[in-house]
């Protein structure tokens with residue numbers, strides 16, 4: 570089942586209307602999911618087919634999906650929110666040059682926050698972000714030997 574079909578089904582299950590605009594937003598999410606797009610990137614993709622769609626519509630749809638836990642917000646301190654269609658617990662690799670964000674599915678069991686640093690929180694999960702320079706950027710910068 571495609572991501573679009575899954576989202577349509579989940580929205581209908583919750584009694585939400587699925588407009589054609591929303592379908593295009595779901596398609597854009599599916600197309601761009603590998604790099605965890607921002608709302609603006611989704612808008613750009615949707616506008617190639619529907620030039621009249623507004624950023625508000627895109628935001629509302631994305632936030633609806635987040636509320637329904639069908640989409641996750643990822644904030645990496647870059648001054649923008651990205652959207653992650655992978656709602657399973659996972660970690661990320663971030664390229665500091667081009668912003669590429671790649672999923673890592675591996676458990677880091679030895680990440681531990683001592684109680685004195687937990688500020689009274691009950692810790693339920695953690696996310697690990699590895700930062701670096703991706704292969705494409707290494708290539709462009711001539712950092713790779715051919």
Ligand SMILES: [Zn+2]
Pocket residue numbers: 664665666667668669702703704705706707
């Ligand atoms: Zn890069």
Ligand SMILES: [Zn+2]
Pocket residue numbers: 605653655659660661671672
């Ligand atoms: Zn992810």
